[in-house]
Amino acid sequence: xxxxxxxxxxxxxxxxxxxxxEFNDKLRRKARFRRRFGLFGTYAALIIxxxxxxxxxxxxxxxxxxPNAITExxxxxxxxxxxxxxxxxxxxxxxxxxxxxxxxxxxxxxxTIISVFFDSLAAYGLSRIEFKGRGVILNIxxxxxxxPAMALLIPVYxxxxxxxxxxxYWGIIIPRMADVGGIFLLRQFFVSIPKDLxxxxxxxxAGEFRIFLQIILPNAVPAILTVGMFxxxxxxxxxxWPLIMTSKPETRTITAGLAMLTGHGSSVTPYGVVMxxxxxxxxxxxxxxxxxxxxxxxxxxxxxxK
Amino acid sequence: xxxxxxxxxxxxxxxxxxxxxLSRHNFFLGMIFVGPALxxxxxxxxxxxxxxxxTSLTSDRIIRPGRFxxxxxxxxxxxxxxxWTDVKNTLIYAVLYAPLVVIVALFFALLLNRxxxxxxxxxxxxxxxxxxxxxxxxxxxxxxxxxPSLGLVPYWVGKLTGVMHMDxxxxxxxxxxxxxxxxxxxxxxxxxVIFLAGLQGISQELYEAxxxxxVNWWQKFRxxxxxxxxxxxxxxxxxxxxGSFQVFDQxxxxxxxxxxxxxxxxxxxxxxxxxxxxxxGYASALSYVLLIxxxxxxxxxxxxxxxxxxxxxA
Numbered sequence: 289x290x291x292x293x294x295x296x297x298x299x300x301x302x303x304x305x306x307x308x309x310e311f312n313d314k315l316r317r318k319a320r321f322r323r324r325f326g327l328f329g330t331y332a333a334l335i336i337x338x339x340x341x342x343x344x345x346x347x348x349x350x351x352x353x354x355p356n357a358i359t360e361x362x363x364x365x366x367x368x369x370x371x372x373x374x375x376x377x378x379x380x381x382x383x384x385x386x387x388x389x390x391x392x393x394x395x396x397x398x399x400t401i402i403s404v405f406f407d408s409l410a411a412y413g414l415s416r417i418e419f420k421g422r423g424v425i426l427n428i429x430x431x432x433x434x435x436p437a438m439a440l441l442i443p444v445y446x447x448x449x450x451x452x453x454x455x456x457y458w459g460i461i462i463p464r465m466a467d468v469g470g471i472f473l474l475r476q477f478f479v480s481i482p483k484d485l486x487x488x489x490x491x492x493x494a495g496e497f498r499i500f501l502q503i504i505l506p507n508a509v510p511a512i513l514t515v516g517m518f519x520x521x522x523x524x525x526x527x528x529w530p531l532i533m534t535s536k537p538e539t540r541t542i543t544a545g546l547a548m549l550t551g552h553g554s555s556v557t558p559y560g561v562v563m564x565x566x567x568x569x570x571x572x573x574x575x576x577x578x579x580x581x582x583x584x585x586x587x588x589x590x591x592x593x594k
Numbered sequence: 595x596x597x598x599x600x601x602x603x604x605x606x607x608x609x610x611x612x613x614x615x616l617s618r619h620n621f622f623l624g625m626i627f628v629g630p631a632l633x634x635x636x637x638x639x640x641x642x643x644x645x646x647x648x649t650s651l652t653s654d655r656i657i658r659p660g661r662f663x664x665x666x667x668x669x670x671x672x673x674x675x676x677x678w679t680d681v682k683n684t685l686i687y688a689v690l691y692a693p694l695v696v697i698v699a700l701f702f703a704l705l706l707n708r709x710x711x712x713x714x715x716x717x718x719x720x721x722x723x724x725x726x727x728x729x730x731x732x733x734x735x736x737x738x739x740x741x742p743s744l745g746l747v748p749y750w751v752g753k754l755t756g757v758m759h760m761d762x763x764x765x766x767x768x769x770x771x772x773x774x775x776x777x778x779x780x781x782x783x784x785x786x787v788i789f790l791a792g793l794q795g796i797s798q799e800l801y802e803a804x805x806x807x808x809v810n811w812w813q814k815f816r817x818x819x820x821x822x823x824x825x826x827x828x829x830x831x832x833x834x835x836x837g838s839f840q841v842f843d844q845x846x847x848x849x850x851x852x853x854x855x856x857x858x859x860x861x862x863x864x865x866x867x868x869x870x871x872x873x874x875g876y877a878s879a880l881s882y883v884l885l886i887x888x889x890x891x892x893x894x895x896x897x898x899x900x901x902x903x904x905x906x907x908a
Contacts, residue, residue, distance in 0.1 A: 323710075330705050337702060338720040340779070344735040345723070347746065351738065364746050406631045413627030419620040425628060432639055434892035438840045438861045439881040442874050443645035444638055463638040466631035496623055525728030527843045528861075532869055543730050550734055550847055559738060566734050570727040577726045581719060588784065589791030 352376070352563040359559050375560035376568075384537035385545070385565060392541040392569075394457055395530070396523040399464040404516045406466045408508070411474035412500045416486065432468045438528070445532055460533045460541075464523060470515040477511035477590065478504055513580055514587025524573055542569040646885070649878040656872035667879035676855065676863075681883070683770065684859045688838035690774045696830055699782040700823075703789035718790070722783035732780045733847035737763065740772070763848050766856040773844050773857055785830050792826040793819070824902070832895045839888050860884050 347366070351359050352375050354368035379385050413419075414426060444463055445454075453459030485507070486499045494502070505512065530544040537545070546565050549557045577584065650667055653660030671677045702721060706714055724732055739745045742761040752758040762772040800818050809817075820827075842861040845851055851858030851866075860880060868877035 327708070327710060330708055330711060333705055334702075334717045338717060341720045341724060341783075344732070344739055344779075345727075347739055348731070348735045360744060362743065363749050364744055366746060406634065410628045410631035413624045417620060417624045417627060419624030420617060421621070422624060425632070428640075429635075432635065434836065434889055435639060435643055436836065436840050436884055436888045438842065438864065439885040439888075440639065440642035440646060441864070442649060442868055442878050442881060443642035445868075446649075446874070447637075447642075463634070466634035468635065468639075471631060496627070500627075521726060525730070527728070527730050527846065528865065531846075532865075543728050546730050546734065547843075547847060550737070559744070562734060563738070566731040570731050573726050574723070577723075578719075581722075585718070585722070585787050588787050 348563045348566050351560055352567050354560060356558040356560045372560075375558070375564040378558075379561050379564045379568070383545070383549075383561075383565070384540075385542070385568065387537055388540055388542040388545040389568070391457075391534075391539055392524055392543070393572075395460050395541055396520050398457070398461050399523045400516050400519040402461070402465045403467055403470060403519050404512060407470035407515060408474050408478075408505065408512065409500070410466065410471045411478050412496075412504055414471070415475045415478040416483075416499075416504070417496065429468050429471060433472070441528070441532060448533070455534055455536050455539050457539060460530060460539070464519075467519070470519065473515055473590070474508065474511050477508050481507050510583050510587045511590070513583050514590070517576070517580060517584050517587075520576065521573060643885070646878050646881050649875055650882050652875045652878075654874040654878075656868070656874055660875055663875070667876050670876065671879055671883065676858075677880075679855050680858055680860045680863045680880075681887075683855075683857060684839055684841070684861075684887075686770060687774060687841055687859060688835050690771065691777060691838045691841075692831055692834035694774065695778045695782050695785055695834055696827070698778055699785035699830070700789050702782070703786045703793055704819075706786070706790055707793045718783075718787065721786055724780045725784045727780075729777075729780060729843035730847055732776065733844050736776045736779075737848045764853055766854050769849055769853060769856045773841075773848065776848075777841070777844060785834075788826055788830065789823065792823045796822045828895065828899055832892065835891050835895075836888055839884060839891070860887075 350366070350368050353371055353373070355370050355372045355374065358365075358368055358370055414422060448454055448459045448463070451459075453462070481504060485503050489499050489503055524541075525543055526541075527543050527547055530541040531547065534540040534544060540548075542565070546562070546569055549562050549565065651662060651664060653663050653666075705711075706717060739747050740762050742748050742759040742764065747762075748758075748760040751760050762768045796819065801814060804814050804818060840861050841859050842865065845857050845859055845862045846865070849857045851862050861884065864877050864880045864884070867873050867880065
């Protein structure tokens with residue numbers, strides 16, 4: 289963009305001062321060359337990074353459709369010489385993958401719905417209702433943002449174990465039913481919704497809950513989608529939490545299940561099956577992302593502005 | 595609110611009583627909204643933050659409760675060379691990761707911010723895609739690609755340089771930086787999107803005025819772009835650092851802390867001590883070290899922000 293302004297300057301100068309026409313012509317050509325060269329370089333860099341971004345994902349796809357005998361021979365090839373679906377059939381026949389997908393859907397889905405609801409309720413209270421202690425609560429929540437969740441696992445695990453909730457859906461869902469990051473993001477968005485809107489509804493006799501449901505929520509869709517997508521991704525992709533809380537396939541999530549296939553020397557599972565599992569586990573989120581990406585990206589942009 | 599106020603004050607209540615009733619009413623209302631989230635956070639964040647410290651003063655094990663041992667666990671930690679290795683590894687990871695992810699994200703945000711560029715949405719999605727998949731899947735993919743006996747990268751490197759069966763994740767000197775680069779690969783797209791939004795918020799007139807003054811690209815970058823992106827930098831650095839203190843998934847899948855503890859981080863050690871060896875008291879002490887480390891970084895960042903704001907006002 290710097291070269292673009294240079295060019296417009298150069299051309300403006302050229303049109304006004306014809307005496308220096310030749311010099312300006314040179315300048316203009318130089319600027320055009322620099323702009324084109326810069327644009328070419330930009331495309332080159334972007335194409336290279338795109339290849340680097342997509343390459344590992346392509347490898348996962350290719351290996352998942354390749355017979356293991358071919359995958360496990362040296363030298364490796366990017367484009368496999370044979371095609372098979374056997375990795376997928378053995379994935380679904382030998383491993384509890386369908387059950388793990390269902391568990392993941394229940395866990396990540398329930399956490400997303402409940403926490404978006406609780407977070408937006410709290411965000412409404414903290415942005416629209418003036419009550420005693422609101423400032424204190426806000427400060428406590430800011431401090432909470434800096435506490436690493438990983439440092440709290442032991443007491444949380446013990447608490448849930450004492451309640452008999454290890455290896456249960458409730459055990460993995462309940463502790464995630466609210467999160468401070470979501471509350472802040474939503475609150476920031478709610479503050480930007482003009483108060484005139486609620487005032488008008490109040491004159492019509494609407495209560496706080498109706499204002500929340502009928503005015504604030506419909507006006508905060510991008511923020512709610514963003515917090516929801518973060519929750520869905522964070523929980524769907526989480527490893528340590530389900531690893532600790534679920535030791536049986538009845539409640540284990542797909543991410544933890546995949547880790548059991550690879551980590552810690554369990555090399556019995558063929559690469560093709562692991563890659564098939566990886567692809568199956570990643571696909572739902574990738575599809576969701578492509579559907580909501582425009583709004584999600586807009587929502588993320590908000591997180592960095594404070 | 596205003597309406598209820600006027601309705602009540604027309605009744606028999608005095609203004610004082612009225613105010614009190616309103617304040618009580620608002621408190622009750624506020625609690626209905628904030629309450630559910632607050633209860634969840636109280637049980638699963640505030641209470642554990644205190645309880646971790648109490649447990650760190652005991653010899654509790656996962657199978658049976660222990661007794662109060664004072665600061666024994668901390669003494670054991672601080673006199674253990676492996677602990678200092680974990681702290682060092684975690685700090686090295688954070689110090690490499692946070693600046694790298696910022697530089698890469700900013701670089702590609704600047705490229706995408708060109709007005710004459712086409713396919714911006716395509717490139718942005720490509721860079722963002724790995725952020726959507728799990729660290730587990732990303733680790734599985736890279737672990738295979740870098741595998742010295744089967745991977746494409748060691749094969750290509752072998753063909754180009756003659757160094758056969760290069761083992762990036764299996765050598766103590768390269769394992770950590772490889773994990774850092776893989777994490778940058780996975781996450782920079784997210785930060786790039788934030789930078790891109792920040793860049794698009796900068797007024798074009800500033801650059802035009804600078805161009806009239808004959809300012810070069812570096813001066814524009816240094817005196818217009820960087821100051822305008824300051825809040826974005828702050829956000830990314832603080833969450834980049836806090837996030838990198840919690841690195842676990844990559845280590846768990848790709849290296850299990852090895853080779854020779856070269857990639858063993860604090861959280862990985864908490865996991866193995868607590869849920870592998872069952873030493874809850876000891877692992878709680880480790881957790882508290884992690885918590886204090888994070889708070890120090892968070893506070894330092896807050897203070898430097900405050901200082902910067904003061905300087906800008908002055």
